[in-house]
Amino acid sequence: MRIFFATDIHGSEICWRKFLNAGAFHKADVLVMGGDMTGKAMVPITGEGGTWRVTLQEQEHLLASEDEVAAMEKRIRDRGYYPIRLSPDEVAAWAADPSLVDARFKAEMLAMVERWMALADERLDGNSIHCVVSPANDDIFEIDPIIESARRVSLGESNLIDLDGFSLVSTGWANPTPWNTFRELPEPDLRVRIDSLVAGVPDKRRAIFNFHAPPYGSNLDNAPKIDADMRYVSGGQALIPVGSHAIRDAILEYGPVLSLHGHIHEGRGAVKLGRTLAVNPGSMYEDGVLQAAIVDLDPKRAEVKRYLLING
Amino acid sequence: MATDAKAGMAAAPSLFLRNATGLVKGWSGFDAFAYSFMSVNLVTLGMFYSLAIFAYVPDGSAIASIIVTAIGMTFMAIAYAGLIAVMPRAGGDYVWQTRVLDGIPGAVIGGAFGAIAVFLVGTALALGDVTTYGGAALGVIVGAFLGIKRGGLGFVLSATGWWFILALWAPIYGFILKIEFVQPMAALLGWQDGVNFFGTADGTFVVSIATIVITSGLVALGMAGYARIQRWSLYVGLAALAVMFLLMLISNVDTFKAAYDREAQSLFGVSNAYQATIDQAAAEPGFEYAGSALDAFGFGPGTLLLVPFMLFFLLYPNWGATLYGEVRGAGDFRKVLNGMLGGLWVTAGLAVVFVVLAANTFGWTFFNASNVTYVNYAYAYTTTPPPMPIWGYPPMLAAFLIDSHIVQALIVLAFAAWWIGWTGTLFLSSTRMIFAAAFDRVLPEWAARVSENRGVPWAALALIMVPSVFLSWLYAYNSDFYGLTLDATLVIAVTFFGTSIAATILPYWKKDMYESSPVARYKILGLPLLAVAGAVSTIFLSWVLFMWITNALYGIGIGNVNSMLFLGVLYGAAAILYVVARAVRRSQGVDLDAIHAEIPAE
Numbered sequence: 001m002r003i004f005f006a007t008d009i010h011g012s013e014i015c016w017r018k019f020l021n022a023g024a025f026h027k028a029d030v031l032v033m034g035g036d037m038t039g040k041a042m043v044p045i046t047g048e049g050g051t052w053r054v055t056l057q058e059q060e061h062l063l064a065s066e067d068e069v070a071a072m073e074k075r076i077r078d079r080g081y082y083p084i085r086l087s088p089d090e091v092a093a094w095a096a097d098p099s100l101v102d103a104r105f106k107a108e109m110l111a112m113v114e115r116w117m118a119l120a121d122e123r124l125d126g127n128s129i130h131c132v133v134s135p136a137n138d139d140i141f142e143i144d145p146i147i148e149s150a151r152r153v154s155l156g157e158s159n160l161i162d163l164d165g166f167s168l169v170s171t172g173w174a175n176p177t178p179w180n181t182f183r184e185l186p187e188p189d190l191r192v193r194i195d196s197l198v199a200g201v202p203d204k205r206r207a208i209f210n211f212h213a214p215p216y217g218s219n220l221d222n223a224p225k226i227d228a229d230m231r232y233v234s235g236g237q238a239l240i241p242v243g244s245h246a247i248r249d250a251i252l253e254y255g256p257v258l259s260l261h262g263h264i265h266e267g268r269g270a271v272k273l274g275r276t277l278a279v280n281p282g283s284m285y286e287d288g289v290l291q292a293a294i295v296d297l298d299p300k301r302a303e304v305k306r307y308l309l310i311n312g
Numbered sequence: 313m314a315t316d317a318k319a320g321m322a323a324a325p326s327l328f329l330r331n332a333t334g335l336v337k338g339w340s341g342f343d344a345f346a347y348s349f350m351s352v353n354l355v356t357l358g359m360f361y362s363l364a365i366f367a368y369v370p371d372g373s374a375i376a377s378i379i380v381t382a383i384g385m386t387f388m389a390i391a392y393a394g395l396i397a398v399m400p401r402a403g404g405d406y407v408w409q410t411r412v413l414d415g416i417p418g419a420v421i422g423g424a425f426g427a428i429a430v431f432l433v434g435t436a437l438a439l440g441d442v443t444t445y446g447g448a449a450l451g452v453i454v455g456a457f458l459g460i461k462r463g464g465l466g467f468v469l470s471a472t473g474w475w476f477i478l479a480l481w482a483p484i485y486g487f488i489l490k491i492e493f494v495q496p497m498a499a500l501l502g503w504q505d506g507v508n509f510f511g512t513a514d515g516t517f518v519v520s521i522a523t524i525v526i527t528s529g530l531v532a533l534g535m536a537g538y539a540r541i542q543r544w545s546l547y548v549g550l551a552a553l554a555v556m557f558l559l560m561l562i563s564n565v566d567t568f569k570a571a572y573d574r575e576a577q578s579l580f581g582v583s584n585a586y587q588a589t590i591d592q593a594a595a596e597p598g599f600e601y602a603g604s605a606l607d608a609f610g611f612g613p614g615t616l617l618l619v620p621f622m623l624f625f626l627l628y629p630n631w632g633a634t635l636y637g638e639v640r641g642a643g644d645f646r647k648v649l650n651g652m653l654g655g656l657w658v659t660a661g662l663a664v665v666f667v668v669l670a671a672n673t674f675g676w677t678f679f680n681a682s683n684v685t686y687v688n689y690a691y692a693y694t695t696t697p698p699p700m701p702i703w704g705y706p707p708m709l710a711a712f713l714i715d716s717h718i719v720q721a722l723i724v725l726a727f728a729a730w731w732i733g734w735t736g737t738l739f740l741s742s743t744r745m746i747f748a749a750a751f752d753r754v755l756p757e758w759a760a761r762v763s764e765n766r767g768v769p770w771a772a773l774a775l776i777m778v779p780s781v782f783l784s785w786l787y788a789y790n791s792d793f794y795g796l797t798l799d800a801t802l803v804i805a806v807t808f809f810g811t812s813i814a815a816t817i818l819p820y821w822k823k824d825m826y827e828s829s830p831v832a833r834y835k836i837l838g839l840p841l842l843a844v845a846g847a848v849s850t851i852f853l854s855w856v857l858f859m860w861i862t863n864a865l866y867g868i869g870i871g872n873v874n875s876m877l878f879l880g881v882l883y884g885a886a887a888i889l890y891v892v893a894r895a896v897r898r899s900q901g902v903d904l905d906a907i908h909a910e911i912p913a914e
Contacts, residue, residue, distance in 0.1 A: 010332075017913040025911045040332040044325065055326035057830040079828060081327075091324045101328050138332045179333050217767045219747075219760070225536055230335075234539035235343030235651065241767065265334065269751050269760060287399060287825060290911060296901070306902050309751050311411070312911035 001164045001299055004028035006292040007212070007262030008283035010138070011039025011109075013077035016116050018290040018312055023129035025312075026294055030163055031129060032156070034262040035136025035172040035212045037116070038109040038143065041081040042101070044091050045069060052085070080285045082108040106140065113143040117150035124152040130163065132156045136172030136212035136262065137183040156210055160200045165299050166208050166257065167201040174213035174263055175244040178226065191246035198254055205275075206302050207256035214261035215248030217241045218271050220280035223264050239266075251276050257302050258295055270307060277304045284311070344651020345658075346546050348629045351737065352659040354666070355549070355730035357625035359706050360488045361797070363663060363670075364687065365621050367593070367680040368865065370600040372614030373607045374667050380615065381622035382660035384852040385629060388808060389656060390845035391815035392630035393649035398818065398829040398842070400644075405473065405811045406748050409466030410908060412814035413459060417821055421813060422459020426451030429883055432861060436869075436876030454887060462908035465810070467754055468886040473807025474745035475776065476882050478738055480800045482780035483787035485527070485735055486520030493728045494519055495702040499579050500721040511701060513788045520784035523735065524777055530736035531743060532768045538736045545733025552726035553662070556710040560669040563713050568673050571712040575720075576700055586678060588699040593681030596688055596696075601680045606671035620859045620866060624801050625663075627808070629656040631737065645830050666706070674709060682709075691867075692791040739776050746772040752907055754893040792874050795867045799875055802860050802868060803882060809853040815846030 004022045009015035016037075023031050045054040045063070052063040054072055056079075063069045073083040084104065086094070094100045124131055133147050134156025148155040156170030173183040175190055185193060194211070201207045214220035221243025225233040232238075242264065251259050251273050259278040261267075268282025268291060279293040290312040296305040329335055366374050395408050413421055430451030434444030458464030490510055498506030509515045530538050563571075569586045576585030593599045629652040670679045682704035688694040690703075707727040711720035747769070750760035762769050786793045819826040819840040826832055826840070834841035861869035868875040894904050 014913050018911040021913065022911050025909075026906065036333070040330055040335060042328040044328070046324065057828070057832070058326075059830070059833040075828065084328075088324065094328065095325045102330070105328070105330050177333050179331055179335070181331065181333055217762075219762050219767060219769075225539075232343070233536075234543065235347045237343075237347055238536040238539040239534070240536045263333070269747065270757065271761065272757070284399075288828070294906070306900060308753060308902055308906060310907050310909070312909065 001030065001166070001297045002026070002028045003030045003032060003163075003208075003258070003260075003295045003297065004292055005032045005034060005210075005260045005279070005295065006281060006290055007034030007136075007260075008036040008265055009033070009285045009290070010036055010080045010283070011077070011082065011112060012080035012285040012288065013074070014288045015080075015285050015290045017119070019292075020120055020123040020131075022290070022292065022312065023124070023127070023131075026310075028294065029129065031131040032168070032210060032260060033131075033133040034210060034260055035134050035156075036138040036262065037113065037133070037135065038139050039080045039082050039112070040138070042084045042105060042108065043076050043081045044084050044086045044094075045072065046086055046088055046091055048088055054083075078288050082112070084108070106142070109140060110142055110146065113146045117146055117153055120153050121151045130154070132161060132168060132170070132210070134170040134172050134210055134212070135183070137174040137177065137181040139172065140182055158197060160197070163208065166206045166297060166302075167203070168208045168210055169197045169201060170210035171197060172212040175246065177242075178230065187244065187246045190244060191250065194246060194250045198250065201254075203302075204254045205257060207254060208297075209247075209251065209254075209256045209259040209276075211244075211247050211250075211259065211261060213244040213247055213263045214267055214280050215251055215259070215273060215278060216243040216245045218243060218248065218273060218278055220261055220267040220269050220271060220278060221264050222267050224266070243267075248273070251278060257297065258304060260293070268309060270309060277307060279307065279309070281309055341647050341650055341654075344648055345654040346543065348631070348652045348655025349658060350542060350546060350655075350730075350733050351628040351631035352626055352655050353628075353730060353734045354625065354659050354662050355553070355707070355727060356485075356488050356492065356734055357628075358659070358663055359666070360492060361624045362622050362626070363666065364683040366618070367599055367601060367684040369614040369617045369621075370598075370604075371612045372616075372618040373610045373612045374618065375606075375608055375664050376611045376615045377618030377622050378626075378660050378663050378667070381619045381626045382656055384619070384849075384856075385623075385626050385656055386653060387845045387848040387852060388812060389629050389652040390649060391812050391842065391849045393645055393652060394831045394834075394842035394845065395811065395815050395818070396648050397645035397831045398826060404470075404744070404748070405807050406466055406470035406745060408814050409469055409810050410463045411466075412818050412822055413465050413810065414462040414908070415460060415821075417817050418459035418462070418465055419456040420459070421455075421810070422465045423452040423456035425465070426453070426455020426458070426887075429455075429880070432870055433876050433880035436871075436873050437880075454891075458887060458890065461905060463752065463754075463904060464890055467749065467752075467890045468883060469807045469810040470745055471749065471886045471889070472882050473804045475742045475749075476779070476886065477800055477803035478742045479776060479779035479783045480787075480796070481738055482524050482527070482776075483516075483520040483784040484797060484800055485731075485738060486523035486784060487516060487787070489523055489731055489735075490516060490519040491703040492705050492707075493724065493731065496705050496708045496724045497721060499702055500708075500717050500724060502579075502717070507702060517784060517788035520788060521781065524780050524784065527735050527739045528773050528777060531739045531773060532766065533736075534767070535740060538740075541736070542733045545729040548726055548729035549733060552707065552723060552729065555723060555726075556707050557665065557669060559710045559713045560673040563673050565673065565675045565678075568675070568709070568713060569678075571715070572709065574715070575712045578717075580701055582699050585699050589685055589704075590678055590681045592696065592699060593684050596684065596694060599681070599684055601677045604677060606667065606676045608668065608671075617859070617863070617865060620798075620856045623805065623856060624798065626656065626660065627801060627805060629653070630808070631741075670706065674706075679704075691794045739773060742776040743769045743772040746775055753897055753902055753904060754890060795872060796875055796878055798860060798866050798868045799878060802857065803879070805853055805857060805860075809850065809857060812846050812849035812853055816843050816850055818846070819843045 076083040132154045161168040221241045222239040223242045224236040225238040225240045261280040265283040267280045270279045281291045281293040295307040298305045427448045430447040576582040685698035686703040711723040747760045749755045836844045864871040
C-alpha cells in the first residue's frame with residue numbers, strides 16, 4: 001500500500017491541485033493531507049476607475065483588464081494568499097477595523113475549503129484512491145464539517161480509518177505555540193487526547209499516526225528560535241526543538257508502523273523512533289512546491305518497505 | 313482571530329495577516345551581519361593566510377587587491393541573497409542547484425564540468441593524450457547525465473563543497489589554532505617544551521585532533537547554544553581587535569622594533585630579532601621588500617594576482633545565510649543582503665586598516681619578512697627556521713608593545729574568540745549537507761539519525777570526523793599536503809560557482825518561480841538583478857578558478873600533481889557515490905528521479 005502524505009499547504013491552490021493529482025502521478029493508494037490547509041494572508045486588489053492596483057511581494061502591479069486581474073488572483077492563490085477585490089475606501093475601513101478583516105478571513109477560508117472539497121470530489125471520482133484530510137492548529141473549526149461532507153474525502157480528525165488493515169488515527173491538535181492558535185493543548189491534555197484515539201486501534205503495530213505536531217527532539221521539529229517580540233534569534237541560525245513530548249512518548253509507547261507529521265516547515269526529514277518511521281515532509285507552499293512523503297507499507301509484515309521525501 | 317496589516321509600497325495596507333504559526337517579524341539586521349562577519353573572518357582566515365602572503369607578489373598592491381576582491385564578492389552576495397529570497401527556507405547550494413540546474417542547462421554545465429575536470433586531472437598526471445581525451449569524453453557523458461537528472465550535479469558540487477572538503481578544513485582550522493593560540497600562549501607563559509612540541513608534526517596532529525573534538529562538541533551543543541557563544545565571541549573579538557589597533561596606532565616602527573627585540577630575547581633568547589628576520593627573508597629567493605614601503609594607493613601590475621589569495625577569507629559572506637518564515641518580502645531580501653555586504657565590507661575595511669597599521673607600526677618590510685620566513689619554513693620551501701621559532705601572529709606582535717607577558721597572554725587569549733566563534737560552523741555545515749542527502753535517499757537513512765536524548769547527529773559527525781582525522785594525519789606528517797591549503801578554498805569556490813550559474817539562469821529557466829519572488833522587482837538596464845549579479849559572479853569565480861588551476865604561484869592546480877589527484881578523488885568520489893546510490897536505490901524500488909519530479913497541477 002502506498003501512502004502519499006503532504007501537509008501545511010496553507011491555502012496554496014497549486015499545491016492542493018498537485019496533491020489531488022499525486023495519487024495518479026505517484027500511483028498512491030491513499031492521499032493524506034496533514035492539516036494547516038488554510039491561508040494566512042489576504043492581498044487587497046484595489047479598484048478605481050477601471051484599473052486595479054495590487055502590491056505582491058512588495059512589487060506594485062497595475063492591472064488594466066479583467067484577464068490581468070484574474071491572472072494576478074491565480075498567482076496570489078498559488079502562493080497561499082487570498083486575493084480580495086476592494087475599493088480604496090474599503091481598504092481604509094479594513095485597516096481601521098480588524099473585525100472586518102476577521103470576518104472576511106473566515107469567509108475566504110470557508111469558501112476555499114468548500115471549493116477544494118468540490119474539486120476533490122470531481123478529481124477523485126472514478127478511481128479507488130482514498131483521500132484523508134485532517135485540519136490542524138492553524139485551521140478554524142468550521143472547516144471540519146465541510147471536509148466531512150465531501151463525497152471523496154474522509155475527515156481525519158479524531159476518526160479511526162481503516163487502510164488495508166492499517167489503522168490511521170489523526171489529530172491536528174498541537175502542543176502550545178507562541179501564536180496561540182486554534183487547536184493547541186497543554187502536553188498532558190494532548191497525551192490524553194492521543195490515548196483516547198489510539199485506544200480504538202485493534203493492533204498498535206498496524207497503527208499509522210497522523211499527528212500534526214512532530215515528536216520533540218526528533219530533528220523533525222527544529223525551528224528557528226524566536227524571542228518574546230517574535231523576532232528570530234541569531235539571524236535564524238539558532239534552531240531549537242519545538243515538538244511535542246506527548247507525541248514522542250506516544251510513538252515510543254505504542255510503536256506504530258508509521259507516524260506522519262508537519263507543523264514545522266523547516267523540519268523536513270525522516271527518523272526512526274523505536275520501530276516507527278516518523279516523517280515530516282516540510283513545506284514550501286509559497287513557492288508552489290508540494291513537499292511530500294511517499295511511503296510504501298507491507299500489509300503482511302506491518303512494516304515500511306520504502307519511503308521517499310519529494311519536492312513535487 | 314487577531315489580525316495585522318502590512319503596508320507595502322502604497323500608503324494603504326497591501327497585505328492583511330491573521331494570527332497563524334510561523335508569522336514572525338524577521339530578525340535584526342545586526343544578527344545577519346554578525347554571522348557573515350564571523351564567517352569572513354579577519355583574524356583566523358585573513359591574518360593567518362591572505363594578509364600574510366603579500367611578499368609572494370611584490371608588485372601587487374595589497375589594499376587594491378582587498379578592494380577588488382570585495383567588489384567581486386559583492387556580486388556573489390547579491391546572487392546568494394536573491395536566491396535566498398526566491399527560495400526561502402529551502403536555502404542552500406544543494407537545494408538551489410538541484411532545483412535549477414537540470415534539463416539541457418544542467419546537462420551542458422555538467423558535461424562541461426566533467427570534461428574539464430577529467431582533462432585537468434589527466435593532464436596533471438601525464439596520463440597521455442588517448443587516456444586524457446578519452447577520459448574527458450567520458451567526463452562529458454557522466455557530467456551530462458548527472459546534470460540532466462535533477463539532483464546529480466547539485467549533489468556532486470555540494471557534497472564536495474559542504475562535506476568532503478571540510479575534512480581538509482579540519483586540519484587547517486587546527487593549524488590556525490596552533491599558530492594563533494597554542495604556540496603564542498605556550499611562549500608567553502614560558503612553556504618552552506610546549507613551544508617545541510607544537511612546532512613538530514606530532515604537535516600539529518594533536519591540535520588538529522583537538523580541533524575535531526572541539527568542533528564536534530559544538531555540534532553536539534547545537535546551533536542554539538553555539539549562537540550564544542558566537543555572540544560573545546564577536547564582542548570579545550572586536551574588543552581585542554580595538555585594543556590591538558589602538559596599540560598599533562599609538563606606536564611606531566622604532567617602538568615596535570625595540571619591543572620585538574626585547575620579547576624575542578626574553579621568550580626565545582634571540583638577539584636583534586627584528587633585523588635578523590629582515591636579513592633572513594632578504595636571503596630567500598624572491599623577497600623584494602627590503603627598504604620598501606606599502607603602496608597604499610597604487611594598483612601594481614601584480615594586484616590581480618593577489619585576488620585569488622584574498623578569497624581565502626573574503627569568499628564566505630554568504631556562509632549560513634538563511635531566510636525562514638513566511639510572507640516575507642523584498643525588505644527581507646535587503647536585510648539578508650545588507651547583512652552579507654556588511655560582513656564583507658566591514659571586514660575588507662578592517663583588513664585595509666590592519667594593512668596600513670602593520671606597515672606603519674611593524675614596518676612593511678619586517679611584516680612581510682616575518683610572514684615569509686615562517687611560511688617558507690612551514691611549507692618546507694626552505695630548511696632554515698625563522699629567527700623567531702613561532703609565527704609572528706599580528707595580535708601577539710601588537711601585544712609585545714606592552715611589556716607584560718600576562719597582558720600579552722590576555723590579549724592573545726581574547727583573540728581566541730575569533731576562532732571559537734567561527735570554528736563551530738565547520739561540522740555544522742557538513743552535517744546539514746549529510747542530512748539533506750540522506751533525506752533525498754542518496755545516503756543511507758542512518759546518516760541522518762540523531763541520538764534520542766540530546767539529538768546529536770553522531771552518524772553524520774562520524775562521516776565527517778573520520779576523513780578529517782585521516783586528512784589531519786596527512787596534513788601533519790606529509791609536507792606536500794600543506795601545499796594543498798588553497799584547494800580547500802578552491803573546492804568551495806567551485807560550489808559557489810555552480811550556484812552563481814544557477815542564479816544567472818534562474819530568471820529565465822525557472823521563470824514562474826522567479827517572477828513570484830520579491831527580487832523580481834530589481835532590474836539593471838532592464839535585466840534581472842539576480843541574473844546580472846549571478847553572471848558577474850560566475851565570470852569572477854571562473855577567472856579565479858582559472859588562475860588557481862593554471863598559475864603555479866598558488867601552488868595548486870595542474871602544476872601540482874598532488875593537488876589535481878586530490879581534487880580528482882574528491883569529485884570522482886562524489887560522482888561515483890551518486891551513481892552507486894541511484895543503482896542501489898533502484899534495486900530497492902526507490903526511484904531518485906521521483907524526488908524532484910513536478911506533479912502536474914491540472
